[in-house]
């Protein structure tokens with residue numbers, strides 16, 4: 001059977017967290033420390049990934065470093081023949097031994113998400129006074145041999161502090177940066193919008209281009225907003241410079257996301273809407289590919305692929321943008337887009 005499911009898998013190992021980010025898409029799971037993936041589900045997931053010829057596994061949560069056996073999980077994934085990356089708020093890497101243990105266990109890449117550009121913003125977003133710790137942790141990761149990507153979530157008031165943060169990150173020898181903004185998310189099946197002013201957010205991102213181009217660190221803008229919010233020329237500039245990561249996973253349906261209950265999710269944000277469960281709805285790679293062709297699943301992806309706005313129909317950037325993160329559209333259509341496509 002043809003395998004066309006992409007080359008990335010996300011394994012959600014827990015839901016506990018040491019922060020409380022105001023826009024965290026996982027918050028409706030209550031950061032419950034009893035929500036932990038079972039070893040058997042990890043083993044089944046790895047078998048499935050192999051059968052689907054997916055060899056890049058991203059360990060996520062909650063905060064995955066809070067899992068008491070995160071080293072054992074990383075070691076199991078690595079020794080089963082996968083590249084293994086960890087997506088984390090990084091705080092636990094203040095402890096260099098903990099970081100080294102994970103690297104020795106086989107960790108290939110760390111993605112640290114920094115939740116604000118300075119102390120005040122970090123605390124406002126996360127409700128904890130840990131900005132300095134996050135910076136120490138980033139410094140430790142930069143000094144270690146593991147490869148890294150530092151993702152900075154910026155908000156409208158951050159332009160000035162962003163420039164000074166860039167200088168600090170450069171001094172630490174950060175190799176790669178991603179620039180992100182928070183997106184709307186579900187809170188118990190209701191869309192929560194963190195900030196209505198997408199046009200203002202777009203202007204703010206545009207202001208970051210020059211400081212980033214001049215800072216000497218490799219970077220990309222992680223753009224999930226529909227491109228029409230940006231001023232003429234900005235997106236073209238990012239594309240020309242190879243500085244943009246865009247699109248929505250719901251459109252391509254690529255990759256596979258497993259949550260703590262071994263459910264397969266259509267997107268990390270959609271833990272309230274699992275597609276099916278490993279071991280119940282499918283077990284092998286062939287089962288899964290057949291499951292993806294089931295009428296209801298196929299209709300769901302067709303609905304997600306449909307162009308949600310007339311503005312986008314003839315847009316030359318459709319293949320990059322795809323009208324952006326579907327959560328912006330769920331919001332504007334009162335979730336109808338979703339309810340019409342998921343039973």
Ligand SMILES: C[S@@+](CC[C@H](N)C(=O)[O-])C[C@H]1O[C@@H](n2cnc3c(N)ncnc32)[C@H](O)[C@@H]1O
Nearest residue numbers: 023024025061062063087088089113182183185
């Ligand atoms: C749920 S977290 C899990 C890993 C880890 N706790 C962390 O924060 O990196 C996974 C990623 O999703 C991002 N994220 C969570 N909610 C988001 C939202 N509403 N919009 C954009 N990114 C979000 C986080 O910043 C992080 O990069």
Ligand code: SF4
Nearest residue numbers: 017019021024062089
């Ligand atoms: S650190 Fe990650 S999991 Fe924790 S609240 Fe923030 S985004 Fe959510």
Ligand code: SF4
Nearest residue numbers: 248249250267325326
């Ligand atoms: S809807 Fe698409 S862009 Fe938005 S979070 Fe989900 S996969 Fe990402």
